[in-house]
Amino acid sequence: MNKAYKIKKGLELTGREVFLADGEWRSQPFYAVLEPKWRSYKTDFESARTEIGSVSADYYIYTGPFNHNILLLSENACLYKDGVKYIFKKREAVKFKNETLYYTAVLRRVWEESND
Numbered sequence: 001m002n003k004a005y006k007i008k009k010g011l012e013l014t015g016r017e018v019f020l021a022d023g024e025w026r027s028q029p030f031y032a033v034l035e036p037k038w039r040s041y042k043t044d045f046e047s048a049r050t051e052i053g054s055v056s057a058d059y060y061i062y063t064g065p066f067n068h069n070i071l072l073l074s075e076n077a078c079l080y081k082d083g084v085k086y087i088f089k090k091r092e093a094v095k096f097k098n099e100t101l102y103y104t105a106v107l108r109r110v111w112e113e114s115n116d
Contacts (some may be wrong), residue, residue, distance in 0.1 A: 002099070003096060003099070003101050004065075004066040004099060004100065004101045004102070007065065007066070007101055007102050008065040008066060008067065008102075011031045011032060011033060011064070011102075012031045014033060015031035015032045015033045015063075016031065016032070016033070016034065016081055016082070017029045017030070017081070018031070018032045018034075018064075018079055018080060018081045019079070019080055020068065020070070020073065020078070020079055020080075021077065021078050021079075021080060022073045022074050022076065022077040022078075023074070023076065027068060030065060030067075030068055031065070032062060032063060032064035032065070032068075032079075033062070033063040033064075034060045034061070034062055034081060034086070034107065035060060035063075036059070036060055037059040037106065058108055058109040059108055059109075060106070060107045060108075060109065061104065061105075061106060061107075062079065062086075062104060062105040062106070062107050063102055063103075063104055064102060064103045064104075064105075065102060066100045066102055066103070068103065069093075069100075069103065070088065070091050070103045071091055071092075071093060071103070073091075075088075078110070084109060084110075085110040086107035086108060086109055086110065087108050087110055088105050089105075089106045089107065089108050090105060090106040091103065091104075091105040092104055092105070
């Protein structure tokens, strides 16, 4: 079993079910990991200044499997997890010897108002 498949299997064991959307297209559900980005001092992704410092609580680091190429998606593409929408701010492939092992991205949560 190659490295990319081992990582995919690990994501299936530790990740949550997500799917990608780009216009009318929807991917099949798959497993990925989303982690909150807590340290905004390392990289500034539209952080906001407050009285107690700089905050960026709505950003997440995405780690997804090799077989869901997020680099091919348009700028309007998004990811859904547990009914919550996230947009891509930065995307890249992690490779080893020209083999894509997995994809990583910085996502921002989209706060949508309900119609209730």
